[in-house]
Amino acid sequence: MAASATHPGGSTRPRPVVCFDFDETLAVCTGHAACADPLRLFGGASRLEALRSLLSSLRGLGVACGVCSFNYRAVFEPLLSAAGLLDLFDRDLLLGAEVFEEGGALHSPPPRLSGVDGLTAEDRRAVERELFRAACAAESKGAVLRRLILPRLRGVGESEEDEAVARLSRPPVGVVVPRTGSVDVSDSGAEFVLFVDDCAENLCDVRAASEHCATLLSPPDGLKESDFDAVLLWARGASAGAGGGEEGCVTARGPRSDETA
Secondary structure (H helix, E strand, O other), X not given: OOOEEEOHHHOEEEOOEEEEOHHHHHOOOOOOOOOOOHHHHOOOHHHHHHHHHHHHHHHHOOOEEEEEOOOOHHHHHHHHHHOOXXXXXXXXXXXXXXXXXXXXXXXXXXXXXXXXXXXXXXXXXXXXXXXXXHHHHHOOHHHHHHHHXXXXXXOOOHHHHHHHHHHHOOOOOOOEOOOEOOOEOOOOOOXXXXXXXXXXXXXXXXXXXXXXXXXEXXXXXXXXXXXXXXXXXXXXXXXXXXXXXXXXXXXXXOOEHHHOO
């Protein structure tokens, strides 16, 4: 389990985590059960070896590696295994679409519209929109971060879990527009999680879930070796306890919505 690291004096802090999307991020295309060629799925021998080197380096730094995907774990886990990458990931951080289905950790029954007999058509549509937003929020990567990943990062005892998760889940102070090529550091500057995804909406979602979440937007055809370098640079800073802006940590950040013209 990705829990905590102990530092001189007995203090603890959450163990850093890099959480990757699978399709078009770790892989260069969408993974499916019929993908028999790991080299093709992961962009060739050179890229696969660079990816393996990155993941090995992250583990060497004490950084946990995970996957958060809307694809199924039953699909991407065998693909990671076939590519010789599976052992470089923390198994309890392999989170696929199963978490939203019946029996999954984040499953919730679809919202039901009730008690609206006296509403106007306009008010009824407004209620339906709110129910739709609630359903989308429940099946989001922000929900996975907040409810499944952050509890694993606590550096405190079990009895303090709720307080720790609440602290890690404080909303961000602004909005970052994700962009490729550099890590957008967390709003707090305390780097606990780096989320890597090819969908900007997903990155905005996880940033909204925690002020301690840094993000990196992947190109639509998978991470490049320059992105691997950015991830590793972030990890070196995070594993040393250096927050955003400290030496050894990527500090490039997308413009806030209130800073754009």
